[in-house]
Amino acid sequence: MEALELARWQFGITTVYHFILVPLTIGLAPLVALMQTFWWCTGKDHWLKLTNFFGKILLINFALGVATGIVQEFQFGMNWSEYSRFVGDIFGAPLAIEALAAFFLESTFLGLWLFGKERLSKGLHLACIWMVAIGVNLSAYWIIAANSWMQHPVGAVYNAETGRAELDGIGGFLEVITNNTAIAAFGHAVAAAFLVAGTLVAGVCGWWIVRTVRGAGSPASGLAHEGDQAEAEARHVWRPGAMVGLITVVISGVAVILTGHHQGQLMYEQQPMKMASAEAVCDGGESVPLSILAIGDLSNDCENAIHLFELPGVTSFMGTNSFAGEESYLPGVNDVQAEYEELYGEGVDYRPNLVVTYWSFRLMIGLGVFSAALAVWGLWALRGGRVTGSRWFSRLCLVSLPMPFLASSFGWIFTEMGRQPWVVHPNPDNPVDQVWLRTADGVSTVVTSTTVLTSLVTFTLLYAALGVVWFWLVRRYVREGIDPAPAPEPDPADDDQPLSFAY
Template identity: 60%
Template sequence: MTVAPAALDALMLARWQFGVTTVYHFILVPFTIGMSLLVAVLQTMWYRSGKDHWLKATRFFGKLFLINFALGVATGIVQEFQFGMNWSQYSSYVGDIFGAPLACEALIAFFLESTFLGIWIFGWGRISAKAHTACIWLAAAGVNISAAFILAANAWMQHPVGAVVNPETGRAELDGVSGFFKVLTNSAFVWEFTHVVTASWMLAGTFVAGVALWWMVRAARSGGEAEARNVWRPIAQFGLAVLAIGIVLVGATGHIHGQQVFEHQPAKMAAAEALCDSGPNAPFTIAAFGPLDATCDQITHVGEIPGVYSFMATNSFSGEVSGINDLNALYAQAFDVPSIAPSIMLTFWSFRLMMGFAAFSVILLIWGFLATRGGKVSTSKGLSKWALLSLPMPFLAATFGWLFAEFGRQPFVVYPLNMDPNNVFLRTQDGLSTVVPAGQVLVTLVVFTLLYLALGVVWFLLMRRYVREGIHTTHPVTTPEGKATDQALSFAY
């Protein structure tokens, strides 16, 4: 497709617009999920121990969490408007189902997290330490419940259980009260949610460990041995512990989730491996190259490890798996699409970039553990540089994981349940509004992209500023015993 026709293609523009706003928003989401829990744990450790470095860590990472939370709210609002405008046909067809968990998210989870987060922000020194600590736990619970409802809606699009088509209206509806509970207990939701949450722990653990290790080395090299040992080393070890838990659990949940995707969306996993022909002992392909819209005969495979994809999909190195050619022959005509498979190159590389960027966190975990074990405080410039380099990598890993999930669902916006054309499904092209012209979509695409780019720069500069500022500011708060102490932020909260 040449540039001029693409600029006037409403479907292409609407997909780009939703993709841009979603990626901007999702960069912030896993940090919010993971850091809400870590700040709650840090404050609890201070409340139970009374140790000053845990209070400092709570305040330090708390303000970074708040910056991210504020930008996350701002970028998330725009997405919902697109459902009623660019994708009004989608909303008309499945809005009765898709809207239910989103309504619960707004009415239950968002009010919970915003209310108690507000009390936490302004409650330092004004309410008891016990009540204040409870507030951050309730806010963290709200953040995770919010994620659960939103992911339940997304998982339904991947595996639309609990739905029936009303023959009178031609719209999909929940199959009664039981249908709503099927949406909330959907197997796709269970493993999507656990994978996203554990990935958020990995991301937050990387962030805490990376920042603390960088500060530890910096303090130790500038003569602040006591600060490096007594403040940053324990914070770094806390972040490394969370990182270790996150890495183990994200790998386990990812494996199970991948098998669930293989069962319900075989074309997505076949595209993730650029696997064209069905058979046993399917290999894991290290790299594959071809044009963006490549078909199987246009792809060059580089390096294959026999049996690994079969194991990933079936827990057996000799397991039988389906290839793109056979899936197209079986399903493309039934669903009136040219190919049941998504873009092979986009799906293939987003899957590998997800894993590749996550590897930086694994190296940070090993290096950080070796540098701080046995009471050691490192002065290694290499560790300091790697700690900084690792900070953006899990953000990118999470983003490419989300892109893999969404790229792989094409050419459907609601993937057919059990690959059966008699069940609920919706092709992406059929979800597009019939009344919003391409010119309006193009203008808003440009405006949103520039606006979000500006917000992204502000987010980065704020995060960078307060990370570099460190923890040495003062402000009166209350200790667990009710005594006044000094520890604050350079902005009021």
């Protein structure tokens, strides 16, 4: 494999792993802040217990997210130095602001929230977690603004002397941060993040409701709850947390659908090849159906794809708000290929990998069904103050937990792979401004394939180890429950004592 292929694999592996952690932080921070607000307003002890319980998961996730995200910055200047040389004047601005303003904001106040629990007043301590919630979402916007510029470059001019894209003054910077692509992507990403966090909260609380009702108790404490005690914990502690998660899933699920529909229409305007590839539509036309399942050779010659199940006119509606007629016309892969050859040069395959694009789009949508099923069953089972001991509901809670994480990751894969072969996609409104860059032209000219392969193997193994640590920590503290067994007093003479994380 050449350095280009290896560099793409490395960036893909590290990015997808990092992005698994990102949505949970973005969505869970506001939910933890909301739980603490309920405690501040009502004084009810169970809200404080839920705040501490999910706050512990937030802290673990944040720490691992930071550790895995730093690597991204280095790859820009090493494996992708030609890309950084071309776009650094624009791309560096939102990334710098994200680090100096948003990341410092969230990390500083997270530290105050963690270590100031017994030192700050209730109001100041609550304000700290809300600042964290604001900070993580601001951080997300600056990152998405930088990525959206790659999807739809605005506010830049091409300098023929230096061969670089440069920011077009203050006005150009304002265009970058108000890019309609960034606004649409941010809304969709945040909605998906709340879906991830809501599913986690609902799934964990739902699992504990069943466990407590059935008298299992906390594995950490070794205590079994029976009768009224089990009923009280399930009804008055875990049920309120589950309702927060379930309501979040419903609201964010609707938001995901609406923002996704808007973003899809925008993609048809700005990146028609991506959306045509998502449906494996070879030739454009009116009333384009939505492909539910396609088999056959989904190579870049999509003529060999056989669509087994289709919904008439649905893809046209997704792109144009019209099921039929002239206004429902959408271009196909072959149409866009011919257009790009005329605009940007012949002899280049402008089609992305159809297998990845087609299936990642479907997995992004299909895996969200589990969160929807959890919301429907959970709201019904817990209606009117009820609790449930159904094992099947408990199993659904566990099965649903990873699904929105995977759906978000497949959505990110679709977004990035569907843009290929561009690393900076041309703006269709300015087809001759030369502010575009192919992925093959963005890789470093001096980094060898051996160097990239070595770092690829190293990072993959390191990230796999971090993934095991993350899963083990989250699983451990989820299973401890709200009231884990108190830790014994440390023995100063004993150096071999297990470490434990408490908040």
